[in-house]
Amino acid sequence: AQSVTQLGSHVSVSEGALVLLRCNYSSSVPPYLFWYVQYPNQGLQLLLKYTSAATLVKGINGFEAEFKKSETSFHLTKPSAHMSDAAEYFCAVSFFGNEKLTFGTGTRLTIIP
Amino acid sequence: GAGVSQSPSNKVTEKGKDVELRCDPISGHTALYWYRQRLGQGLEFLIYFQGNSAPDKSGLPSDRFSAERTGESVSTLTIQRTQQEDSAVYLCASSLLAGELFFGEGSRLTVL
Numbered sequence: 160a161q162s163v164t165q166l167g168s169h170v171s172v173s174e175g176a177l178v179l180l181r182c183n184y185s186s187s188v189p190p191y192l193f194w195y196v197q198y199p200n201q202g203l204q205l206l207l208k209y210t211s212a213a214t215l216v217k218g219i220n221g222f223e224a225e226f227k228k229s230e231t232s233f234h235l236t237k238p239s240a241h242m243s244d245a246a247e248y249f250c251a252v253s254f255f256g257n258e259k260l261t262f263g264t265g266t267r268l269t270i271i272p
Numbered sequence: 273g274a275g276v277s278q279s280p281s282n283k284v285t286e287k288g289k290d291v292e293l294r295c296d297p298i299s300g301h302t303a304l305y306w307y308r309q310r311l312g313q314g315l316e317f318l319i320y321f322q323g324n325s326a327p328d329k330s331g332l333p334s335d336r337f338s339a340e341r342t343g344e345s346v347s348t349l350t351i352q353r354t355q356q357e358d359s360a361v362y363l364c365a366s367s368l369l370a371g372e373l374f375f376g377e378g379s380r381l382t383v384l
Contacts, residue, residue, distance in 0.1 A: 193371050202276070202375040203315075203363070210371070249315065251371075258303060258370045259328055264314035 161186040163233075163250045165263035173271045178222075178237040180266050182250035185231065192233040193251040193260065194224055203249065209233060220244070245270045274298075276376035278364050284382045285354055293349045293379045297366030304347050305373060306339055307363045315363065321347065354383045 166181040184190055194206040207218025214226040220243075224235045235248060250263040277296040285291050297304050306318040317331035321341040332338070336354075341347040351358055361380050365373035 191371050195373075202377045203365075203373075204375070205372055208371055253371055255370075258322065258367070259317055259320050259330075260305070260371060260373065261317065262307070262315035 161188075161190060161252045161254060161261055163192075163252045163261065163263040165248075165250050165266050167266055168264065169267045169269065171269040171271055172240045174242055175239050178235070178240045178244065178268065180235040180248050180250075180268065182224075182233045182235065182263060183231050184233060184250075184252050186252060186254060188254045191253045191255065192224075192226060193253075194218065194222070194233075194235050195249045195251060195262075197247045197249070197265075199246070206235070206248070240270050242270050242272065244268060276364055276366055276374050278362075278376035278379050280379055281377065282380045282382075284384065286384050287356060288353055290350065290352045291354055291381060293351075293362050293364075293381070295347045295349070295364030295366075295376060297345070297347070297364070298368075298374055300344075301366035301368050301374070302344055303367045304341055304344075305365045305367075306347070306349050307365070308360045309363060309378070310360045318349070318362075351381075354381075356383050359383045 162185045164183045192209040195203045196206045197203045209226045217223045249265045251260045302323045304321045307315040319339045320328040336352045339349045361378040363378045365375040367373045
């Protein structure tokens with residue numbers, strides 16, 4: 160069975176600072192990995208995905224994530240935080256042949272002016 | 273429609289009553305998912321429909337929960353004899369490509 164663990168239910172960063180949201184996965188087969196974002200009062204939307212092509216994946220709004228098999232990680236980063244990045248971020252995993260996404264518990268990102 | 277539509281957006285019910293939650297997926301999306309999000313928690317998978325295949329019901333928490341989907345269109349999630357622990361936001365999503373889910377804004381259920 161696959162699962163993801165998100166370290167830190169709440170993360171606060173200053174505007175302009177680096178954003179780092181952590182996600183570690185557990186999967187017995189090569190995983191597909193995703194980050195979803197939920198802005199206040201909106202539905203979840205896909206931020207980026209890894210499906211076994213390039214290990215560094217770029218998404219919307221300047222976010223990117225790197226798949227590291229040796230560390231079983233798929234951390235989300237953004238070089239410079241913007242106030243509009245305040246949201247809840249979810250990491251998710253599936254694998255080829257099974258489209259059921261298993262989500263992490265989420266990380267709420269707060270941006271400090 | 274332009275996106276996934278869910279109704280009702282809010283539902284307050286009494287313990288023991290049955291509720292139905294509806295989801296209209298994006299036209300042409302073959303896959304449809306139901307998730308539950310309890311306050312302060314992550315998304316809990318409930319059920320997954322893909323085309324004409326048998327649904328993956330492995331996440332349904334009890335036999336009080338059931339879901340149907342008509343072809344590749346509307347889905348209804350039914351909760352019978354609601355309990356207070358059923359209070360949550362129920363999220364529906366549809367997709368055409370694996371993993372690329374488009375979510376509705378959810379149905380918030382409160383069981384008194």
